[in-house]
Amino acid sequence: NLLVAGRCISSTREGHSALRIQPTSAATGEACGALAALCVKQKKGVRKINFNDLQNLIAHNLTKKL
Helix, strand or coil: CCCCHHHHHHHHHHHHHHHHHHHHHHHHHHHHHHHHHHHHHHHCCHCCCCHHHHHHHHHCHHHHCC
């Protein structure tokens, strides 16, 4: 499994302009970190993680509690 964050992720031309700024790069990094933590905690591969679990974790700022 490979998780990519920051400016090196794939996007459309329009989307790339939003990815260049620091807060967006930080957010993609946090999302990748949260996903990796869920994979380890649940002993599952990236594609097996429930998207709603990941979204809930990030939305409620629970990544600091992992």
